[in-house]
Amino acid sequence: MPFEPTIVIIPLVSALVGWATNVLAVKMMFWPVDFLGIPPWLGWQGIIPANAARMGKYAARTISSKLLRLRELFDGFDAGAFVREQLAGPVERIGERVLAELSAHADALGPTQTAALTPLVRAELERVATRILTEVGEAIEEIVDIEAIVADAGERDRALIGELFLRIGRPEFRFIKRSGAYFGLLFGILPMVIWELSPSWWLLPVAGFLVGYATNWLALKLIFEPVNPLRLGPVVIQGLFHKRQRQVAEAFARLVADEVLHIDNMVRGMTSGAAGERLFGIIDGAIAELIARYRQNPLTQGLLTAAQWDELETRLPTMVRAELAAPGGLMYTFTQHTIDVYGELHGRMIDLDAASFEGILRPVFQQDEWKLIVVGAVLGLGAGVIQTLLLL
Known part of the structure; x- marks a missing residue:
């Protein structure tokens, strides 16, 4: 069977699908702020805006229990000296x-x-x-x-919690978008080879489904794992969020x-x-x-x-x-x-253990994470069907 040059579009389309599904996954985390469609089932609201109250409570609980311990802060507080020095x-x-x-x-x-x-x-x-x-x-x-103050701030500005997580995790979200293209291109090579050897109508839809699923899942996974640096020969691998603990601490606190x-x-x-x-x-x-x-x-x-x-x-x-x-x-x-x-x-925050540090941003990804992965898989399936119609 002669080589078909057109099959090189398979990994290229796979890269496009991986990129597009990951970009959409990030968008779906934050937008729209208000439910768009016919509630409660037909439509979509960004995962973070839809769960802003719960996420705000979680963030506030983390702040009050691990980061801003008011009781410790006021141990030894001298009210008399403070009145004389600051409240004249x-x-x-x-x-x-x-x-x-x-x-x-x-x-x-x-x-x-x-x-x-x-x-x-x-x-x-x-x-x-x-x-x-x-x-x-x-x-x-x-x-x-602290919990009440954070909740009140979130209620007065419904986009606030999402903006907080978006700005803290900006490099991680950028990685999710870009990695979709890299992983998609890589995952598209095997289907191209199989198609060249034995073209089947079901191959590209299945491959597209798997690429859409895998690129979203893998990108989310690599943000947080491995927790501790892992050396593989000359390469050191660590979850992106953990690697940036000092930078994240500064951004979060600010x-x-x-x-x-x-x-x-x-x-x-x-x-x-x-x-x-x-x-x-x-x-x-x-x-x-x-x-x-x-x-x-x-x-x-x-x-x-x-x-x-x-x-x-x-x-x-x-x-x-x-x-x-x-x-x-x-x-x-x-x-x-x-x-x-x-x-x-x-x-x-700089001194937090890995599990506590991860808990600051991880809930953003865990809440309805499966929906983002499934959407990626379905879009990949659709792209695979279109490829099949063009190549057969």
């Missing part, structure tokens, strides 16, 4: 508002009395702030709920610190929901104690009537809460100076 501005602003409230109700409070009360009010507020931050430090894992656990999200999480209730409970208790001391202090007890002291006790927590969440306020300053998200994540 917020304490002074609250003090001015307290004095303004007293002046508005107390007719006898003139400049001399105000000057005498100013250091007293400041000292009392420093004591209150110290008590608040001491209790916050003791209950830090309740007040800074992205999480800048896009997810940045100061606005942290303060929002600390002052809302169950965490906010816990925080405000601490604040209300401290303020109630402050007002009780004012009522008993000879310098202040006669300034207001009992009804006016009751009104101030109601209004003061509102004033403090407004200052609490304001940019440059107590909680912003507290979060900025005590929780180094980037430094903690980066340092701990």
Whole structure:
């Protein structure tokens, strides 16, 4: 049987199929963000957007349990020193508002009395702030709920989790796309030889199915395996993700610190929901104690009537809460100076064991991974059928 030059298209088409199916696999992980089609069965939504809440929880659990251990971070936290060194501005602003409230109700409070009360009010507020931050430090894992903050950030920006994984794993996703062509070309050589020896109508569809399946499966496999460097003669093989642990650690820490656990999200999480209730409970208790001391202090007890002291006790927590969440306020300053998200994540992630490190990105591939592989196989089958029609 004479050699048919046209059969050289078999490995070339195989390379094209391998490349195209792997590119499509990556696209299907992230896009579309919203379900496209007729829900729930006829259509598609990117695997990561469809599972963003679950993946966000997993990522948050990994961060809180292995990378950002708040309890350890606040061991030995000196609230008094922190108030004196970092919170002079917020304490002074609250003090001015307290004095303004007293002046508005107390007719006898003139400049001399105000000057005498100013250091007293400041000292009392420093004591209150110290008590608040001491209790916050003791209950830090309740007040800074990492899982809730990540979930909230994901709900407000549905593409955020996907963007996070895409940017961290960009080299791995690039490898998936390119490797499809390399593996496809390699896997296409054997079908070409068999076709030359004995052309059969079923050969290329079966080969296309296997190429589409194998290129997707192998590319996903090589990202994570082998975990540890494996020497094969002069060649050292290691899963791409593990090989880049230091680079991934830097990218992950930077992205999480800048896009997810940045100061606005942290303060929002600390002052809302169950965490906010816990925080405000601490604040209300401290303020109630402050007002009780004012009522008993000879310098202040006669300034207001009992009804006016009751009104101030109601209004003061509102004033403090407004200052609490304001940019440059107590909680912003507290979060900025005590929780180094980037430094903690980066340092701990570099030191993670292989299994824990792999767990950061692996769920992206594992969730519905079989669908991506099957799609590749079906597209390969279709390409094989077309090749057969052209060659026979």
